[in-house]
Amino acid sequence: MVDILDDAAGMRATDPSDILSQLSSFPDQLEWSRATRAGAVPGIQNVVICGVGGSAIAGDVITDLMAPTCKVPITTSRCVSMPGYADESTLALIISYSGNTAESLNMYHDAIRRKCRIVSITSGGELERLSKKDSVPVLNVPGGNQPRASLGYLVGTSAAVLQGAGLCYPHRDLLQAIPDLRSYIQGLGPTVPTSSNPAKKIALALRHGVTAIYSPRNVRSVALRWQNQINENAKAVAFSGEIPEMDHNQLVGWLEGGRDCSCRPVMLMPENMHPTVRKMAEVTLQMLNERGLDPVKVELPGKDLVSNVLQGISLGDMVSYYMAALKGVDPAPVAVIKEFKKRIS
Numbered sequence: 001m002v003d004i005l006d007d008a009a010g011m012r013a014t015d016p017s018d019i020l021s022q023l024s025s026f027p028d029q030l031e032w033s034r035a036t037r038a039g040a041v042p043g044i045q046n047v048v049i050c051g052v053g054g055s056a057i058a059g060d061v062i063t064d065l066m067a068p069t070c071k072v073p074i075t076t077s078r079c080v081s082m083p084g085y086a087d088e089s090t091l092a093l094i095i096s097y098s099g100n101t102a103e104s105l106n107m108y109h110d111a112i113r114r115k116c117r118i119v120s121i122t123s124g125g126e127l128e129r130l131s132k133k134d135s136v137p138v139l140n141v142p143g144g145n146q147p148r149a150s151l152g153y154l155v156g157t158s159a160a161v162l163q164g165a166g167l168c169y170p171h172r173d174l175l176q177a178i179p180d181l182r183s184y185i186q187g188l189g190p191t192v193p194t195s196s197n198p199a200k201k202i203a204l205a206l207r208h209g210v211t212a213i214y215s216p217r218n219v220r221s222v223a224l225r226w227q228n229q230i231n232e233n234a235k236a237v238a239f240s241g242e243i244p245e246m247d248h249n250q251l252v253g254w255l256e257g258g259r260d261c262s263c264r265p266v267m268l269m270p271e272n273m274h275p276t277v278r279k280m281a282e283v284t285l286q287m288l289n290e291r292g293l294d295p296v297k298v299e300l301p302g303k304d305l306v307s308n309v310l311q312g313i314s315l316g317d318m319v320s321y322y323m324a325a326l327k328g329v330d331p332a333p334v335a336v337i338k339e340f341k342k343r344i345s
Contacts, residue, residue, distance in 0.1 A: 004045065005197075005326070007172060010325075023149055027152065030156045032142070040165060041165040047092075048086055048094060052104065053147060054188070054228070060221035065159075065174075082111055095158065099122040102344070108127060118140075132208045135259075202315075203318075203321075205296050210264070212264065213239070215243065216277050216281070218272070219270045225317075229324060230325075233324050234320045234331070249341055258291070264296060267281055268298065
């Protein structure tokens with residue numbers, strides 16, 4: 001197994017779309033957003049970031065990063081309609097990388113009906129057409145990637161909008177974190193041997209069965225991103241959850257029935273954990289180990305929340321890439337999602 005992961009040329013042969021380059025360009029995509037200019041949006045009382053899939057995860061990242069300092073409530077909506085409180089004081093960020101995502105378009109129409117303050121973020125498609133028709137500000141990001149491999153564009157642009165609105169300074173913080181992110185990603189690449197590559201080591205640990213990723217609430221976007229990337233890139237079943245919530249329900253399933261399933265728990269540990277939550281996580285890991293469930297503990301890289309989130313995302317992206325290599329599958333195609341969209345159309 002190790003030989004496969006240390007064969008960089010062999011892995012590239014199973015990645016004809018070169019999704020590796022797209023994943024590795026995360027810091028470059030964030031850097032691209034430096035030129036984004038978004039105007040002031042006065043009178044905002046709440047923010048709803050609207051999208052699904054690879055577009056919605058940008059909202060989750062922004063929500064995690066903004067939660068400690070944002071002056072107004074901010075939520076991510078994966079739905080087909082705006083929440084009931086949305087009105088003229090709501091800033092609605094409608095995100096659809098392709099511009100043709102049905103759920104995002106539904107939320108766009110509902111936001112128009114509710115007279116929300118709308119900003120659209122897309123690479124084109126129907127969302128761009130509607131926004132121009134309705135004189136809604138639209139910020140275009142580069143197209144041509146898989147939506148899930150365009151996270152930097154979407155996160156950076158969303159952060160610029162919220163910073164321009166005067167709600168907080170997430171864009172500044174993201175841009176300051178780019179050099180450390182770029183340096184960290186270099187240590188995860190295919191030419192870095194398994195013996196010193198944390199992404200390859202974790203991929204080997206997770207190569208069989210179902211992965212369940214847990215994290216504290218302040219970095220839940222990282223756990224969800226790991227889940228989504230393992231689902232789509234590695235074509236494997238994965239789920240995510242939160243600690244300490246899981247200690248009040250899922251822990252029973254793990255400790256009283258988990259030994260009968262082919263599952264592997266993963267605990268993501270950021271630098272900044274509340275002492276109570278860290279103690280709960282450590283005790284949870286101890287109990288899982290005592291029952292022979294062999295959990296994977298991952299101390300998220302970085303020295304603060306922003307670097308924990310960004311570097312933790314890159315670590316998970318590369319874990320999913322190496323899991324795909326271990327299975328010998330092309331990480332890029334998502335044929336069943338295309339089939340699903342064709343059926344609902």
